[in-house]
Amino acid sequence: MxxxxxxxxxxxxxxxxxxxxxxxxxxxxxxxxxxxxxxxxxxxxxxxxxxxxxxxxxxxxxxxxxxxxxxxxxxxxxxxxxxxxxxxxxxxxxxxxxxxxxxxxxxxxxxxxxxxxxxxxxxxxxxxxxxxxxxxxxxxxxxxxxxxxxxxxxxxxxxxxxxxxxxxxxxxxxxxxxxxxxxxxxxxxxxxxxxxxxxxxxxxxxxxxxxxxxxxxxxxxxxxxxxxxxxxGFYQYEISNWAKIDDGRLTVDREKPSTVYRPPSxxxxxxxxxxRNLPYLGFGVGAHGYANGMRYSNLLGIQPYIERLSRAEDAEFPLSPTSISEEEISSFQAMQETMMLGLRLTQEGVSAQAFQTRFGRSMQDVFGAEIDELVALGLLEWVNKKTPEALKTSDILRLTPRARLLGNQVFRRFVGE
Ligand code: SF4
Incomplete structure (x- = not known):
């Protein structure tokens, strides 16, 4: 589902x-x-x-x-x-x-x-x-x-x-x-x-x-x-985001990389x-969406938005009658975006197993050169732990703490800039 x-x-x-x-x-x-x-x-x-x-x-x-x-x-x-x-x-x-x-x-x-x-x-x-x-x-x-x-x-x-x-x-x-x-x-x-x-x-x-x-x-x-x-008592889970630890069960895993991952709620x-590069639908002026392998965005301007919808009779999912740009996302683009977005998650990172399950190819196979270079530069690291997507222990690729301030340099390598 x-x-x-x-x-x-x-x-x-x-x-x-x-x-x-x-x-x-x-x-x-x-x-x-x-x-x-x-x-x-x-x-x-x-x-x-x-x-x-x-x-x-x-x-x-x-x-x-x-x-x-x-x-x-x-x-x-x-x-x-x-x-x-x-x-x-x-x-x-x-x-x-x-x-x-x-x-x-x-x-x-x-x-x-x-x-x-x-x-x-x-x-x-x-x-x-x-x-x-x-x-x-x-x-x-x-x-x-x-x-x-x-x-x-x-x-x-x-x-x-x-x-x-x-x-x-x-x-x-x-x-x-x-x-x-x-x-x-x-x-x-x-x-x-x-x-x-x-x-x-x-x-x-x-x-x-x-x-x-x-x-x-x-x-x-x-x-x-x-x-x-x-x-x-906060847990940094994304480059710019912290959540209060609420269950007392979380063990910060930097010293023990195989610690079970129990994120705060x-x-x-x-x-x-x-x-996690999962689907979302955007409604309203200038909203963006990503679903059914397509990215789209709605028109700008409140009056044109209201006018367009007053005349609209149907829509073709996931697009809105007010969508003005749409782009089919290829499997390779989806892989690039999964890396770029997932690496923002400072603890969860991108799971090798979840990547393989989703795309039918290994992360190392697709991005081996980029990953090896960034690991050698001390900007990415491999850890081994459980994640919400991979119920078994999996290899996780994530930013090193010092790379949190250099995220854009890392993300660019995965989107070919
Ligand atoms: S103008 Fe509105 S949307 Fe922009 S920062 Fe101020 S309150 Fe937020």
Whole structure:
């Protein structure tokens, strides 16, 4: 049975932050009701294009700022998902939330609907950094949102932070991380700032008005955070992601490579689906999907999306009537992508046995030269342990700790760049 991750893109924000290059639009909130109707239509057409309901193992509302939508609007979307997909009873159902947009009773409504995970876009605890990023929230909003979510019954909260900000000192970064850890999150995502063209930061940087982040200092921040979070009981499972160890059974396996792999349950199951190169369906403006050996993406622009769906009568799974690009993924491309994505998983890596089972060829046979070179350079390592995919002990290829900061150099070798 194929199980899908479902992603819903909500492209509305109260204000565009200075560093943001996501598909999102500020000042278009009046289109939210029509967007919800269009999203429901897209779900009906894509889900209904199969003879049997497809199984959904995770549901993720990302953006943009999904928390700008009301509980009744989410309710309409959930009803449509339930009519057209079989949602697993233990499905992870996540919402990305901006702490500056939230009221306490909102969380109760979300929890009643079935949401069981919230990911807060926090970025920093310092007022001056939040101001520079043009975020609309304060650290006090984060504390209040955390408390309200806990009171409503949420026991799986994640916080996104950014390090390597212009002018940020190590002390400032350490203070942010300590404050956030004091809120007892189950999950943390830590991203290094990248300055993207077309953003306000990008324009400031071009004119020399933004002190660019120092890469050495950013590396020091990352390394400090990795050590600090291990001390605080977190498990790093992906280059930028840490989950709280919740079962007390996990043994860090670096010294004992054959230790049984028992990952904590707070790892983000939705994102694991991407990193394991497994199928997902994307709904909404600019959303991407990967299913039936095909990658596709939806058109940009809220109004064109609404208009296209108001006229659409059918869909051909997995494509949406709003898909504007589609690409059949060859077996070799799927192997390349499995390496590139799986090696982001710092513990799980890519299992030799799972690769052989999926593609009918060994990893060494396809990528032997690249693997041997990267192992010789000390960027990849072989370990032997059990994984969720290979129930027997299997050889696992993964990044060495020092390569976590050099991931892109490793991934490029597998996609021929
Ligand atoms: S809230 Fe998030 S998606 Fe919206 S503009 Fe800011 S960074 Fe971008």
């Amino acid at each position: 194929i199980e899908y991750a479902l992603y819903f893109h909500i492209p509305f924000c109260a204000h565009r932050c200075a560093y943001c290059d996501f598909t999102t639009y500020a000042g278009q909130d009046s289109l939210i009701p029509a967007y919800v109707d269009a999203l429901c239509r897209e779900i009906e057409l894509v889900g209904g294009s199969l003879t049997e309901k497809a199984h959904a193992k995770t549901i993720f509302f990302g953006g943009g700022t999904p928390s700008l939508m009301s509980v009744p609007q989410f309710n309409s979307i959930f009803e449509t998902i339930r009519e057209n997909f079989q949602i697993n009873p233990n499905a992870e159902i996540s919402l990305e939330a901006n702490p500056g947009t939230l009221k306490p009773d909102y969380f109760e409504g979300l929890h009643r609907l079935g949401f069981n995970r919230i990911s807060f876009g926090v970025q920093s605890a310092h007022p001056d950094e939040l101001k520079m990023l043009e975020r609309i929230h304060s650290y006090a909003d984060v504390v209040a949102a955390n408390l309200a979510a806990r009171k409503a019954g949420f026991d799986n909260l994640s916080f996104d932070l950014i390090f390597g900000l212009p002018g940020q000192s190590l002390d400032y970064w350490q203070a942010t991380l300590k404050l956030i850890v004091s809120l007892y999150p189950e999950h943390l995502s830590l991203y290094a700032l990248t300055i993207e063209e077309g953003t306000l930061f990008g324009r400031w940087a071009e004119r020399g008005m933004l002190p660019l982040p120092d890469p050495d200092l950013a590396a020091e921040m990352y390394e400090w955070a990795s050590e600090f979070l291990v001390e605080k 707070f790892m983000c199951k939705h994102n694991l689906q991407y990193w």
